[in-house]
Amino acid sequence: MRDRSLLFERWPRFAFRHAWQVLGGTLLIIVVLGILYSTAAGKYADAFTLPGSESQNLFDMLEERFPATAGDSVTVVVQASRGIDDPTVKSQVEDLAQRLSRLPDVTAVSSPYGNSAAVSPDGKIARINVQYAEEAQKVPRSSAEALLDLRKELSTPEFQVEAGGFIVQRAERNPPGRTELIGIGAAVIILLLAFGSVVAMGLPITIAILGV
Known part of the structure; x- marks a missing residue:
């Protein structure tokens, strides 16, 4: 009964009366745990390999014998009203x-001319394959942005140029900005109204921010 009183009466009352101290202590504990995790935990790997599998053996063979085609590619599509x-x-x-x-x-860059599969039946759309030396996660963002800049430079209403692929998707992915900050602010208000406590609101918000 005494333990129940401590959990449901004394501790909530203490947290309410010393909200900022409890919040500060919680943040300190989270920061310490984050530091311990970052120093003790291993590193994340973004290499997708399956040693011994047929697909991995095929990829290794391509990388060994045809290194120019072992990386990812970008598909550039051109649409011209005149054909x-x-x-x-x-x-x-x-x-x-x-x-x-x-x-x-x-x-390597493929030409749509001489390849009927790279041109639409109406003759107004063509596909160009742009081969990179590395996988998408290893291609520098600046390299992908150079392609997007070229697309923007040459694209016109009569000669539309578009690009797609994992490399392009990574380059177009924007870092957190004003939209995310607005979302955090809205979450703070909603949680504060729902829980009625700065501590209860601050804990999930802090964990979410540190987990990004």
Whole structure:
């Protein structure tokens, strides 16, 4: 009975009367635990390998014998209202392919001409494959941004250029900004109204921030 009184009466009363001290102590404990975890825990790995599997053996063989095609690729799609075979459009596509081949970390660029599978049936859309030397997580963000900058530079209403793939997705992923801060502020208000306590509100918010 005494333990029950401590848990449901004395401790909540103490936390209410000394809210800031309890919150500060909680934050201190979380920080200490975070430091201990960061020093004692191992490192995260972003390499996806399955030693001994057929897919991994195939990937290792590609990397050994065909290193230029072992990395990830980006698909660049061109849409031209006048058609891909139009002389002016063809010159633009070839210029695009040449400039793509000169981008950092790019090992090969395919041309849609001579490959019927790379051109739509109506002849207005073409696909260019841009091969990188590394997997998406190893390609520098600056290299992917260079491709996006080139796409933005050359794209017009008559000659639309788009790009897709894991490399592009990683480059387009924005770091936390004002939207996230607004979300945190809203969460603080909602939790404060729901729990009616600074301590009860601060604990999940602090854990969430440290866990990002």
